[in-house]
Amino acid sequence: MEADSQTGKEKYAADISSIREAHERIKSLVHRTPVLSSESLNAISGRLLYFKCECFQKGGAFKFRGASNAVFSLDGTDASKGVITHSSGNHAAALALAANLRGIPAYIVIPKNAPTCKVENVKRYGGQIIWSEASMKSREEIANKVWQETGAILIHPYNDGRILSGQGTISLELLEQAPQIDTLIVPISGGGLISGVALAAKSINPAIRILAAEPKGADDAAQSKAAGRIITLPETNTIADGLRAFLGDFTWPVVRDLVEDVITVEDSEIVKAMKLFFEILKVVVEPSGAIGLAAVLSDAFQKNPAWKDCKHIGIVISGGNVDLGVLWKSLEK
Template sequence: MEAKSQTTSEKYAADIASIREAQSREETAAKVLQETGAVLVHPYNDGRVISGQGTISLELLEQAPQIDTIIVPISGGGLISGVALGAKSINPAIRVLAAEPRGASDAAQSKAAGRILVLPETNTIADGLRASLGDLTWPVVRDLVDDIIIVDDKEIIEAMRLCYEILKVAVEPSGAIGLAAVLSNSFRENPAWKDCNHVGIILSGGNVDLGVLWDSLSK
């Protein structure tokens, strides 16, 4: 009973810390805006950011128009919203699939529930995918993202290794998750995606903390 009580207390403390961290960011941003007169450009829940992300689809389909499926990392939803809007404006039949880590699967849970869900705690090596969907990105994810593929951290690390060894490209965990999704059993063995013959994968970001990566490999 004592061990269980400690575990519950630790989880509660982590939840409180996460809430306070989010509040602190918002309060600090509001203070800077008030003091400097600056304009806040949200990193993902902003129409201008979403539109900019949409150019990825334009360039991708211009170079490879045969693509029938695009797989994109998902977190706050800005990247995949832009990609989905751009891709489906060119080819309404194209599939747009999201890739999400198991330890931060709020987008998948939100789609299943039909409303935005915010997780009290996240735990994944893909630290860039821990944000929650916004009021602008959620409707796009809800209506235009065909499905969300959940992958484990081990699968993400393996995808990073393949990027290093084969592509000679340094990709951070959050950016490599699309490749991890394509290689996962949940994708390859799902009959719904058996006719995905030309798959485009968005590799986003190269901010790799090698210390964290090596530590994760030894666990």
């Protein structure tokens, strides 16, 4: 992070200008996803909930916003070498799709434990798959090797200003679709989504509250907020396969400054929220995408007096890529 010499304030990796530029760049490429609401879910939560359905985004997740912004930001020379990333799934598919639309190669390093439907999406969009072990170390090593061989441009899943700016376009749409929103609840993993969303939303409405939702089995963001510095974990254990990454140096300052609190939930609460999405909202949501609803229904939120006057709550459903068999088995329990 470089300091702004005019204001003395630290600048973040993205701001409302870069987010508006991203919006201009990608608006003809992305779906303007609908905002759904349900009186039944309002009754259950005791609040008015506005669900921003990024599960309906191209590739089935918000990730296409950042990926398309990154790919279409490249100059011709860089673009011609192609792009590369490592990702457990949604960013991988999104980057493959964005590269496909620009007509350049995408090299995708995928850990062996990625969900089948996410791997299928990468294949559908023409990405070139290179397998790695599940660990972040293996993912990074193999990505580095492919980078050395191809010269392709690395597009990190979240620790990248272009990615933050693309994800931030969610707030531009959502606060136009439901300007009454006073609180946003956003899943947190590497922090790309919540950073972009927070930077845009706070610029449009400085009074808006930003809350993160995180699985207890991968609560590095909650621990980082408590410690005042980035904490990483030796291992993670959660059904939410999209929420196992750790904060990066581009996302941490935004999370530190603009996110009011991190609400952690059990996997059982995530599964319950998935079921509510399926049965009441009629939307297919993956575990990571269901965590916002799980958070608003949790005791941690409901019983905290600090959130008592959060009335109009925007919840980002981050994605819908879930294998049907996995969903059914988790709900059957």
